[in-house]
Amino acid sequence: MVDELKLAELEATARELRYHVVRMMGANKPHHFGGSLSIVELVTALYFYKMRYDPSDPRWDGRDRFVMSKGHTVPTQYVALAKLGVLPMEELPRLKTLGSILQGHPNACMTPGLEACTGSLGQGLSFANGIAMAARIRGLDIRVYCLLGDGELHEGQVWEAAMSTSTHNLDHLCAMVDRNGLKSQGVVDDAKQLEPLAQKWQAFGWHTITVDGHDLRQICDALDEAETVKGKPTMIVAKTVKGKGIPFMEGQFQFHNAPITEEQWEEAMRVFAGEEVAA
């Protein structure tokens, strides 16, 4: 269980990650602002509360695995890995530039700390299943986490994978969906209706927990609960706000993947003015 002290620390970490996401993306360059900002608390809870992870040995066989299935929001993971020391902080501004190890979408061969190549949506949960299945064969006691986008759930492969996870009783696997409601071109459910979403996962044999995806206490509690569920995987449906934390971006699909102006960037950075965040 997360105590008050830890919670305050996590909240500070989340603000720090959010600051670095905005700072690294900068002005006048297209970046996935919206989804990267909506997952900040989810990523914070994984790396800084729940996962068994040794930053000094990111390939440690006994580590918990985190598969970023919504690959376009990997910048938030880069920032978390940089804070952990797995990636050099000074690499962050080189995001998506020639020669950088920080590709626009995850490349596990190139970037320390990443588990899978993703970016073509829909593949991560299958990959996470494979990790859990191999861990069982090898007798590795690890947990596997997978973060999906809600728009990503339009991909049929997600549901192929969802059936596998429950068929094989992969209770060491916990997935999360960033339910911000918006995809690249508008409302997710306008194109293909996801609701009732939690019930869909339940029908696929999953234990589900619905949380406010920006409430770290709820997220941590859900991650703790997932660990106690035996015989079935857990899906945490995290209700989030796209662009969370930057007022003019919140709830706006236009910032899914777009450049912001110099003025907008300065406005975004003013959100963090006066706060003590690591440079």
Next chain:
Amino acid sequence: MKWKIGDRVQTRNAYGEALLELGRRRKDVAVLDSDLQRSNMTYGFGQENPERFFDMGIAEADMVCTAAGMAATGLTVFATSFAMFVPGRAYDQIRLQLGYGQENVKIVGVSAGLTQGPDGATHQSLDDVGLTRMLPGLTVLVPADATEAYKAVLASAEVNGPVYIRLGRYSTPVIFDEDYQFEIGAVPVMREGEDVVIYATGIMTAIALETADILSGQGLEASVLNIPTLKPWKTAPILDAATGKRLAVTMEEHWISGGLGSAVAETLVEVEGTPRLLRFGVRDVFGQSATADELLEHYELTPGHLASQIMESLNG
């Protein structure tokens, strides 16, 4: 000795045998299938190693990514379906997880090519070599007979990286004996002749040898090279064998675009003085339902048809 020269054996049977051997030899080998295990000959491995075999259901895209996750966690994984579906249906997954991601997965496409037979064009993969050959970092193997298939499967397990293996359900004559040393990238010269060079792959190698016999009876001597490795591609053996020949010929059970014919064309065209090239395979059409032998006849991929077209090309 598993198979005798001249026995007619399907390469998928050799896959089943090789998997049994791997299952006994290595505890880190796992096998996935997508509801075709009795057809793809993965069933036996599953019976002997139930904890390391998974029927992933009719979900090839999911199967490939699951295999990638297993490989990332320390296993060597064989992911199997009809060649139509892997690479066909799961191409994006193969591209991302195996090409870009370099995971240690062996994609085994069974019932490949025209000789899939009666199921018709929907199930006859004629593009799988082209698709996989385009991807950086993949190894692409097309065994000619059961012996070569058996050895290729074992060799693929020793490669720490992605491999595509193309297998068939056509009873093709065994042309290699047990002593054959299979090596990825090696190009066995099956026969030497001074007039024509024939590059053949898969079941077409045995047919190429018969074609060369017919040509010899007509006074034309042909070299026959067996090309089991379509990637990584080595140009030297291709160019060496072409030197001084009047005509170069490719034979494959694949569309003539993208596969062996393209690979040889790309090689010859870059070097001055190389011979003219005839590509045999399926032209720009889909297949249809019939027996494998009827289809080889219909699409003019039998020794008689091939020999007469080669002679016509040289004399016409």
